[in-house]
Every structure is written in structure tokens, then in C-alpha cells.
Amino acid sequence: MAFPQLTGQMIAFMLISLVVIGSAVAMLFTRRVIYMALMIGGVFIGVAGIYVLLNADFIGMAQVLIYAGAITILMLFAIMLTHHGHQEQTPVNGHTIFSVVAAGGLLGLLYWGFNTVDWAKWQSMSPKTDAPEWGTSSVKAVANSIYTQYTIPFELVSVILIVALVGAVILARKEEN
Amino acid sequence: MFEWLNQPFTPMTVLGMVIGGVIVLSVILLVVAYSIYAQRKILAAMHLRIGPNRVGPFGLFQSFADILKLLLKEDIVPAKADKAMFLIGPMITYVPSFMVLAVIPYTATHLFTAELNVGVLYYIALSSISVIGVVLGAWASNNKYSIIGGLRSAAQLISYEIPLALSILGVILMAGSMNIVEIVEAQKNMWFIVPQIIGFSVFIIAAMAELSRVPFDLPEAESELVAGYSTEYSGFRFAFYMLAEYVYITAMGGLAAALYLGGWEGPLLPGWAWYGIKAGLFIFLTFWLQGTFPRIRNTLLMTFSWKVLIPISILNIILTAIIKIAVA
Numbered sequence: 001m002a003f004p005q006l007t008g009q010m011i012a013f014m015l016i017s018l019v020v021i022g023s024a025v026a027m028l029f030t031r032r033v034i035y036m037a038l039m040i041g042g043v044f045i046g047v048a049g050i051y052v053l054l055n056a057d058f059i060g061m062a063q064v065l066i067y068a069g070a071i072t073i074l075m076l077f078a079i080m081l082t083h084h085g086h087q088e089q090t091p092v093n094g095h096t097i098f099s100v101v102a103a104g105g106l107l108g109l110l111y112w113g114f115n116t117v118d119w120a121k122w123q124s125m126s127p128k129t130d131a132p133e134w135g136t137s138s139v140k141a142v143a144n145s146i147y148t149q150y151t152i153p154f155e156l157v158s159v160i161l162i163v164a165l166v167g168a169v170i171l172a173r174k175e176e177n
Numbered sequence: 178m179f180e181w182l183n184q185p186f187t188p189m190t191v192l193g194m195v196i197g198g199v200i201v202l203s204v205i206l207l208v209v210a211y212s213i214y215a216q217r218k219i220l221a222a223m224h225l226r227i228g229p230n231r232v233g234p235f236g237l238f239q240s241f242a243d244i245l246k247l248l249l250k251e252d253i254v255p256a257k258a259d260k261a262m263f264l265i266g267p268m269i270t271y272v273p274s275f276m277v278l279a280v281i282p283y284t285a286t287h288l289f290t291a292e293l294n295v296g297v298l299y300y301i302a303l304s305s306i307s308v309i310g311v312v313l314g315a316w317a318s319n320n321k322y323s324i325i326g327g328l329r330s331a332a333q334l335i336s337y338e339i340p341l342a343l344s345i346l347g348v349i350l351m352a353g354s355m356n357i358v359e360i361v362e363a364q365k366n367m368w369f370i371v372p373q374i375i376g377f378s379v380f381i382i383a384a385m386a387e388l389s390r391v392p393f394d395l396p397e398a399e400s401e402l403v404a405g406y407s408t409e410y411s412g413f414r415f416a417f418y419m420l421a422e423y424v425y426i427t428a429m430g431g432l433a434a435a436l437y438l439g440g441w442e443g444p445l446l447p448g449w450a451w452y453g454i455k456a457g458l459f460i461f462l463t464f465w466l467q468g469t470f471p472r473i474r475n476t477l478l479m480t481f482s483w484k485v486l487i488p489i490s491i492l493n494i495i496l497t498a499i500i501k502i503a504v505a
Contacts, residue, residue: 034316041309061298069305073331076312080324137294139355
């Protein structure tokens, strides 16, 4: 295996991967909920970095705005407003064994999946338009697909989100009466 | 020379990155030091006082004396505080405030400016991370005033982020781009403050709330909450919270200048000087409001954002779209 050339991109990828994996592992091994919320913020930011490295800067920034900004804050809010005593270490039981088996199975499946795909041919698997009309701007690429090819699915998703939002408000109000 | 990301990683490029970062950092620290001095002098003039006048001629070195004092203070962590969170809270707040400066186009030649395709979104996204540091620091302090301040801060900053982003959408529609450099170039004929006056008004109000400046300084309302989320902080950790606040004022001034006031455009003077004047106007406005406005009532704060500012900014987007289609 040839050692990859050490461009800024390569180093950035390695550092970001370290941040993502490190935060994810740290999240699993901390015992306090608020640390977990902070660590998952680190995972979100790292994943946004990977999106940016893949030239999907709009998705990357949306990830930072929505997940790292809003959702992490919501989690912190919920944790701060509820009381948390000292969390005890949960003893090993059937549930733990089942989750270890499931996670191991998923790992094996992913390993098998990555090894059976011929990555040398990835360019032909997802063909790219040579000169798209929107140029290199990922914002325009996203807008182009949302407002031309996928308009109806996009609007349907918006309707579902609004229904969920209104439903949440109604459910929350019912308790007051 | 400034195409860094796709180059081989040589010592020269590393040196270039480090020098660029240090230059931007020292410029911004100088601006912050003198905007604190300007704040104290302007407020003093409005209150018919004299203001700082002891350290150096006209008190010009007062800010440096204050910074030195804060840096030399003992680093106190309260006994009942959550130590790790207490220590990293100020850093989480400060780092994004410095990172957003990457997309502010100070000069006509874009020295040290990242011409991101998603520049505006980058600014809004990163500035939303700073709230995490404030909330964490407040929670870790284990103090009721801190927690109330932190909760207020989170609620206020999240609510006012929406009208801020929606008012900027009007500008993005007019310019047809999220790249701040392209937005400035689209203002060659007319500054966007003229067609976007509604959006600009919403932007200024939401920006003051985002920065927690005076009509909206509830997170650290000193007469009710001691000092809000920073009550337990002292020394250089407190300095980091202060620094983040003032860096955000400078950055928001830069953003306002780029989005509405034509950025570096202007006759006679070089681009960076015009940029400084326009951003300086915004910074002056924040201090002016501080000297003239009372604090808004807590119960009115959320209502104002959700029931007044957001409908107005959505109306502004619709109007902008209609006018743009009608003109084209």
C-alpha cells in the first residue's frame, strides 16, 4: 500500500477523524449526561468537517448550525432543567450482552461491506456531470435539485415537519388544562 | 500563496498559515482593546463624566492595564463547580468568535479572507456554537444566578438567531450568492441598506440581541443577576468571555458593513479604511444604544422576537422576491 501524499486535505481528514472517533468513544465512557451531550457536539462538528472536505460545504454548515448549535443546546437545556444525581454503573445483564452482540455484528457487516465494494470504480458508480449549469457552488447544486427534481418530496417533508411541530405544541398544551 | 488547503504540506505553507493567524489575532485584539476604551469614553461623554484618563495620554493605555490585571489574577475555580466544564466553557465561547473572522472581507484584495461559497451561513453556524460555552460555563459554576443567566442567554440567542438569519436572507436574495465577497461586489451600484431597509432594521435589532448588548443584555443583567453566566468567573477565564463578546461586536460590525453598507467600496480612501469606518459606525451604534436605552423586560423579550421580528423579516423576504422578479 502506497503511503498517501501528505497534503493539507489528508492531514485535515486524519485530525477530523481523530476528533470524531475520540469524541464518540469518550461519549460512551463518560458517566455524566452533560459530558455526553458535549461530546456528541464534538462528533457533530467533526462530521461537518468531513462534509466540508468532501466539497459539500452547504451541508457541512447546515450540520454545524442545526446539530452542533441547536440540537446540542436543546440537549444541554433539557439536562440543566432536570435533576441528575450521581449515576451508578449499570451491572452487566442480558441487555448489555445483547447490545454487545448487536454492535459486534454491525461492525462485522460494515467491515464486510467496505471490503467487497471495488472502490477503484466509485467514479463510475456515481457518475458526475462534467459541467453542471450551477458551476462548483454546492449551494446552487442543492437548490437546483430541491427546486427542480425533488420539489414534491421536499414539500412533503416540510408538511410532515410542520404537522409534527403543531402536534408537539398541541400535546404540550393539553397538560395545562 | 493563499491557496492553502489543496497544497502539499510544506514548512512554508505552515509558516504562512501561522503568520496569517497571528496577524489577524493581533489586529483584532488591538481593535477590541480600543473599542473597550471607546466604549468607556463614549459612555462617559454621554453621562457627562470624564472616563479613563490616567494610564497614558487621554487614558489610551487603560485597556492594556486592565488586560494585564486580568491575566495576572489568580485562576479561581469554585469548590462545588464542575471543574472540567468550568475550565473549557470560556474556550468554547471564544474559539468560534475568532473563527468567524475568516469570512469577513476587510480589504479589497481579500488578504486572509476565506471566500467561502457559504460565507454567511458559516458565520451564523459558528456563532451559534458560542452559546454552548456560555451554557456550560453557567451550569458548571453551580450558582443560581449563573444558571439563570445561562438559560436566559441560550433562550435569547437561539430565538434571535432566526430573525437575524431571515433578515440576511433578503440580502442573499438580492445578491444571488451566500459568498460575502460576491455580496459586496453586488453592491457596486447601490448599497443594500437602501432596498433592504426593513431587513436592515431587523438585522440591527437582532444583532444587538445576539451580542447581548444593552436593550437586550438580560443574560448578564447586573441589577438582578450579579453578572449572569460569568458571576463565578475571574481572571483570564473571565477575560475570555469578555474578549469573545467584544470580538463578536467587531465581527458583527464587519458583517453589517459587508452585507448592507457596501463593504470596502468608497471613494478616495483605501478599502480597509472604508471598512474600518463602516464597521466602526456599527460599533459606535452599540455603545450609543447602551448610553440611551433601558433594558427590555424579560417577558417581552421572546414575544418581540417570535411575534414581531420574525413576521417582519419573512414579509421582507417575500417583498424582496417579488421586487426582484418584477425588475428582472
